Every structure is written in structure tokens, then in C-alpha cells.
Amino acid sequence: MKSVALHSKLTRVLFKGFTIILFFAISLSSYSQDIDEARQKEGRSLFKSLCASCHKLDKKLVGPALAGVEERRDNAWLKAWIKNNAELRASGDRDAVAIFEEYNGSPMTAFPQLVDQQIDDILYYTTVGDPKAAVVAGEEGVVKNTAEAPGWLIYILAAAIIVAFLIIANLLKTISELKGAPKSQGTLANLNDVWEGFKQNTFLKVLCVIFLLLMAVYVGFGTLFKVGVDEGYSPLQPIAFSHKIHAGDNKIDCQYCHSSAKHSKHSGIPSVNVCMNCHKNISEVAEDTKIEWDGITYGKAELDKEIAKVYEAAGWDVDNLEYTGNTKPVKWVRVHNLPDFVYFNHSQHVTVAGLECQKCHGPVEEMDEMRQFSPLTMGWCIDCHKETKVDLKGNEYYKKIHDELAKKYNVDEVTIAQLGGKECGKCHY
Amino acid sequence: MKNLKLIIALVTLTSLISCNDKRKPQVQYMPDMYESVPYDANGANGINGKPVNREPVVGTLVRGGYPSYDIADTPEGYEKAKAEVLNPLEASEVTLEKGKVMYEIYCSSCHGEKGDGNGVLSQREKFSGIPNYKDRDINAGSIYHVIMYGKNLMGSHASQLTYNERWQIVHYVEKLRTDLLVQ
Numbered sequence: 234m235k236s237v238a239l240h241s242k243l244t245r246v247l248f249k250g251f252t253i254i255l256f257f258a259i260s261l262s263s264y265s266q267d268i269d270e271a272r273q274k275e276g277r278s279l280f281k282s283l284c285a286s287c288h289k290l291d292k293k294l295v296g297p298a299l300a301g302v303e304e305r306r307d308n309a310w311l312k313a314w315i316k317n318n319a320e321l322r323a324s325g326d327r328d329a330v331a332i333f334e335e336y337n338g339s340p341m342t343a344f345p346q347l348v349d350q351q352i353d354d355i356l357y358y359t360t361v362g363d364p365k366a367a368v369v370a371g372e373e374g375v376v377k378n379t380a381e382a383p384g385w386l387i388y389i390l391a392a393a394i395i396v397a398f399l400i401i402a403n404l405l406k407t408i409s410e411l412k413g414a415p416k417s418q419g420t421l422a423n424l425n426d427v428w429e430g431f432k433q434n435t436f437l438k439v440l441c442v443i444f445l446l447l448m449a450v451y452v453g454f455g456t457l458f459k460v461g462v463d464e465g466y467s468p469l470q471p472i473a474f475s476h477k478i479h480a481g482d483n484k485i486d487c488q489y490c491h492s493s494a495k496h497s498k499h500s501g502i503p504s505v506n507v508c509m510n511c512h513k514n515i516s517e518v519a520e521d522t523k524i525e526w527d528g529i530t531y532g533k534a535e536l537d538k539e540i541a542k543v544y545e546a547a548g549w550d551v552d553n554l555e556y557t558g559n560t561k562p563v564k565w566v567r568v569h570n571l572p573d574f575v576y577f578n579h580s581q582h583v584t585v586a587g588l589e590c591q592k593c594h595g596p597v598e599e600m601d602e603m604r605q606f607s608p609l610t611m612g613w614c615i616d617c618h619k620e621t622k623v624d625l626k627g628n629e630y631y632k633k634i635h636d637e638l639a640k641k642y643n644v645d646e647v648t649i650a651q652l653g654g655k656e657c658g659k660c661h662y
Numbered sequence: 663m664k665n666l667k668l669i670i671a672l673v674t675l676t677s678l679i680s681c682n683d684k685r686k687p688q689v690q691y692m693p694d695m696y697e698s699v700p701y702d703a704n705g706a707n708g709i710n711g712k713p714v715n716r717e718p719v720v721g722t723l724v725r726g727g728y729p730s731y732d733i734a735d736t737p738e739g740y741e742k743a744k745a746e747v748l749n750p751l752e753a754s755e756v757t758l759e760k761g762k763v764m765y766e767i768y769c770s771s772c773h774g775e776k777g778d779g780n781g782v783l784s785q786r787e788k789f790s791g792i793p794n795y796k797d798r799d800i801n802a803g804s805i806y807h808v809i810m811y812g813k814n815l816m817g818s819h820a821s822q823l824t825y826n827e828r829w830q831i832v833h834y835v836e837k838l839r840t841d842l843l844v845q
Contacts (some may be wrong), residue, residue: 280791281790282779282791285791286814287791287814295814295815339737459688460689460691461688461690461691461696462688463688466684466688467685468687482786483771483783484771485783486767489768492821496824498703499704504821506821509817510812510818511788511789513815514788514815515788515789562713564706565704567704572695573698573699604684
């Protein structure tokens with residue numbers, strides 16, 4: 234085994250080394266085709282910082298796609314346009330007015346601060362494009378094989394172990410019989426003997442009844458206590474939206490999307506226009522994005538289709554970059570749902586108490602698929618209300634009553650429960 | 663015989679475990695006390711089977727609210743806002759504090775904590791070309807206009823913020839811009 238492992242490791246190293254050498258050979262040869270790397274880099278960084286908010290190389294964005302723009306327009310015209318397009322338009326240049334009209338009269342920002350050399354670098358970058366991405370071929374095949382075992386495998390393993398035990402027991406029995414032990418009369422007869430003995434033993438009977446009763450009570454209560462408690466509930470959503478990518482990797486604040494949590498009873502599901510604030514620009518995910526969804530790993534191909542679902546809901550025409558007005562709702566499935574006989578208000582907890590969302594919803598920024606983290610039972614609410622101290626600073630209006638409460642309970646800081654947060658009528662009315 | 667019992671036991675055990683399906687909600691005791699009679703927010707079936715959340719009638723004014731922003735989303739509208747619209751709030755410490763909180767939720771992902779256009783989304787190259795506030799000639803009116811309608815790649819943030827919150831952000835953005843210009 235060891236030598237095989239070593240061997241495969243060696244091959245892997247050799248293979249990797251080979252691909253890297255191959256890669257360098259290729260990239261070197263491609264760079265030797267007179268691309269001025271310094272100018273390309275300079276142009277790229279200028280483009281990214283100044284132009285990329287409205288232009289892409291290969292796609293229309295707010296403004297036109299810029300790849301190969303040098304072939305379409307005269308260099309002097311481009312410089313005049315970039316430095317001050319309003320002036321160029323005012324001078325009556327026909328091309329300038331035409332492109333302005335084509336983009337519905339939205340003016341481009343003027344860049345008088347750019348010198349000719351910088352503009353040339355940007356134009357150079359639009360012509361030669363991005364440096365070749367450093368993707369090492371074969372890398373993908375080498376890693377992996379670390380996926381977790383699926384659930385059904387565990388059952389099969391358990392069954393295999395039980396079967397193995399039975400076989401071993403049988404073998405042991407046969408061996409002892411061969412060694413000269415008296416041959417037993419088969420399992421059935423043995424069981425019969427045990428049953429006869431059991432029927433005559435009152436103590437054993439009582440013991441069994443007690444055991445069964447306890448089992449029944451345990452199972453019964455366990456089942457009853459789960460009624461209406463949806464901890465771990467994770468319905469399949471219509472769009473494979475990963476909180477991990479949005480809130481975890483990209484660090485977007487929870488309230489950016491759940492914006493009504495600060496003022497309203499509900500934290501709210503964001504409407505699609507909020508998605509479009511970013512996804513108007515981001516129509517595809519990065520190359521190496523992966524999420525776990527319904528037991529399957531979604532890669533770039535699948536996730537781009539999920540973004541397309543947002544466009545469909547918003548009625549966004551990706552090719553012409555405009556809204557068609559043909560919208561349809563996204564039918565998200567509600568995860569957290571308190572019974573109607575409980576009053577709960579998000580703003581009280583988010584704005585007034587200043588709680589982190591994670592306190593109740595758990596590490597959402599690590600979840601690809603959203604699930605209910607807390608049991609949301611009454612006991613769970615009360616536990617927190619008993620422990621949590623109230624921050625009474627800057628609340629002069631109620632200072633007197635707060636002081637009196639602290640004196641009454643003989644504490645420095647009162648808890649929510651002492652402030653009345655345990656009274657039935659606070660939540661049930 | 664013995665094997666048969668074993669199999670039955672195994673099957674019952676598996677079915678008991680698989681009852682715990684995370685895709686399905688648990689049984690409810692007396693569901694009529696769980697399900698509300700009034701419509702739930704975001705519900706799918708409201709009046710006439712349409713979704714519960716409807717857009718208000720055009721021109722609706724919130725009780726105690728403010729007149730809707732009536733400058734058009736055009737380049738001329740932008741210039742008009744820049745020339746005419748003024749911040750109704752005072753730039754007090756409290757306003758700036760609140761503006762900072764809102765800014766960090768709604769703006770800093772792209773524009774960066776300091777307003778230099780270097781937010782997380784910019785660093786991760788999800789968005790590029792986000793301007794530094796000091797490079798743009800902006801004032802209260804134009805900032806408010808852009809929050810209402812968006813500009814270029816930025817979308818409208820009117821639906822996520824209230825009237826006061828928008829103006830608090832405007833104050834904070836102006837402060838950030840001043841700080842950047844001083845440096």
C-alpha cells in the first residue's frame with residue numbers, strides 16, 4: 234500500500250512539474266508575440282479604476298464594449314472624446330453626437346486629467362486584452378476525492394458489519410462444535426428454551442414491562458416535543474442563493490438586503506430590484522465559485538443559470554441591458570415562521586437591542602443553503618430574556634424607573650425579564 | 663426467522679430516522695392557531711390571489727411621511743438636483759453617527775469605509791472603476807439624487823432607505839469627501 238501511495242505521489246509531482254513547465258513554455262511563447270507587458274499592465278489598471286464602472290471589453294454595459302475600439306475610431310478623435318466629450322459634442326462632431334444619442338443621452342464623465350500617454354496605454358489594453366489567465370491544466374484532475382460519504386452508505390456499512398458479526402458468530406460456533414462441544418439443537422430450539430424460562434420468571438417479566446414502559450415514554454415524549462419545532466428546517470429554494478457567497482465571502486451586510494429588519498416587525502425578503510443593484514453588473518460568477526446545494530456541488534455553469542433566474546424575475550434583457558417590464562415573482566419558501574399567537578418584532582431586537590442577526594439565525598454567513606438554526610420555542614426566547622442585560626445608557630426619560638427597578642432587584646443592570654420581558658402579555662395578546 | 667426479525671427492526675429504525683426530513687416542516691398541533699387569518703407579509707396569496715405585497719397607488723403619501731422626490735431620472739434632473747436640492751437635516755454629531763451606521767451597511771461594500779472606492783466588492787474585483795469621492799464634483803443634492811436613482815452601474819437605493827436615512831448618509835458622504843480632500 235505504502236509503495237503504491239508513494240508511487241502515485243511521485244507521479245503527481247512529476248505531472249504537476251510537467252504541466253507547469255508546459256504552461257511557462259506556452260505563456261513565454263505567447264508573450265514573445267510582441268505584447269508590451271508594462272503598457273498592458275498600466276493600461277489595465279487605468280481601465281479598471283476609471284473606465285470599468287461603465288465599460289467592459291467584450292460586453293456592452295452602461296457604455297459600449299471597448300475591445301478593438303482603436304480599429305473603429307480614429308486615435309485623435311478618441312483622445313478628444315475621452316478628455317472632454319461634452320466639448321467634442323458641442324463642436325458639432327457628428328460621430329460624437331451619434332454615439333451620445335445611441336446611449337439615450339447619458340453623458341460620459343470627462344477625464345481632462347489624463348495625458349496622451351495614459352490614454353494610449355488604455356487603448357493599448359483594449360486592443361490586446363487581459364493577460365492570459367494562469368490556469369494550470371490538469372490541476373483539476375489531481376485534487377478532489379475528498380467528498381463526504383453520502384448518508385445511505387452509512388446504512389450499508391452498518392448492515393455489512395452486522396452480517397459480518399453473524400458470520401463470525403456462526404464460525405465460532407462451528408469451531409467449538411468441531412472441537413468437541415455438544416452440538417446444539419439449532420437456534421429455534423434454543424429460543425424456545427429461553428421463552429419457557431422467561432414465562433416462569435416473574436421478576437424478569439416485571440423488569441421487561443418497566444423497561445418497555447420507559448422506552449415508550451421516552452420515544453413518545455421525544456416525538457411530542459418535536460411537534461411544531463422546526464430546528465434544522467431547510468426547504469429547497471427556487472434559486473440556489475448562497476448566503477455564504479454574499480454575506481460571508483463578499484461581506485455584504487445582512488441589512489443591505491433585509492432592509493426592513495431595522496424598522497419593521499418583519500425582516501423581509503428583498504425584492505428583486507435589490508438583487509439587481511449588484512447583478513445588473515455581475516451576470517456570471519467567478520471561475521472557481523462553488524457551492525453545496527441539495528447535496529450537489531454547483532459550479533460556474535450551474536450558478537450562472539441561477540443568476541439568469543434573477544434576470545427572468547426582474548424582466549431584465551441581458552443582451553440589450555434594459556428592463557422589458559415582463560416581471561414575475563420569485564417564490565421563495567419561508568424558513569422561519571412563528572405561530573400566529575406569538576408577537577415578535579425584528580426592529581425591537583435589531584435596532585433597539587442592537588443584537589447581531591447571528592444571535593438567533595446562527596452562522597448564516599457560512600451556510601450555502603439557509604436553515605433554521607434556533608428552535609424558536611418559548612423556552613428558548615425566555616432563556617435569552619432572563620440572561621440578557623438591558624443597556625439603559627442614554628435613555629434619560631426612563632432613568633428614574635430604571636433606577637428604581639435596579640434597586641428593587643438589587644442589581645446593577647436589570648435583565649429583560651426584570652423589565653417585564655417575561656410577562657405573558659408582552660408576546661401573547 | 664431470526665434474520666427476518668432483524669430486517670424488520672432495521673427497516674423500522676431507518677424509517678424512523680428518515681422521518682426527520684429537513685425539507686419538510688414538522689407536524690403542527692392545532693394548525694389553525696399557527697396560521698394567521700390576516701395576510702402574511704410577502705405572502706403569495708393576497709387579494710384576488712395576487713401576491714400580498716402590492717405597489718401602492720401612484721402618488722400615495724405615507725401618513726407623516728414626506729412628499730415624493732419629483733425630480734426626474736435624467737441628466738437634466740441630476741443637474742437640477744445638484745443646483746437646487748438642499749439637505750433638510752443638520753450635520754450634527756448624532757446625524758453623522760447615524761449616517762455612518764447606514765453608510766457602512768448600504769454603501770461601504772463598494773465605496774469603501776473611507777469613500778475611496780476601495781470596498782470589499784472592489785477589492786474582490788466584483789465591481790471595478792468605483793470612483794474616489796474626492797475625484798467627483800458632488801454636493802448634497804447630487805448625492806441624494808444618486809441614492810434615489812443610482813448612476814451608471816450603481817442602482818437605486820431608495821427602496822432600502824427611508825427619507826431621513828438617505829439624508830443622514832448624504833451628510834456622512836460629504837464628511838468623508840472633505841476628509842479625503844484634506845489629506
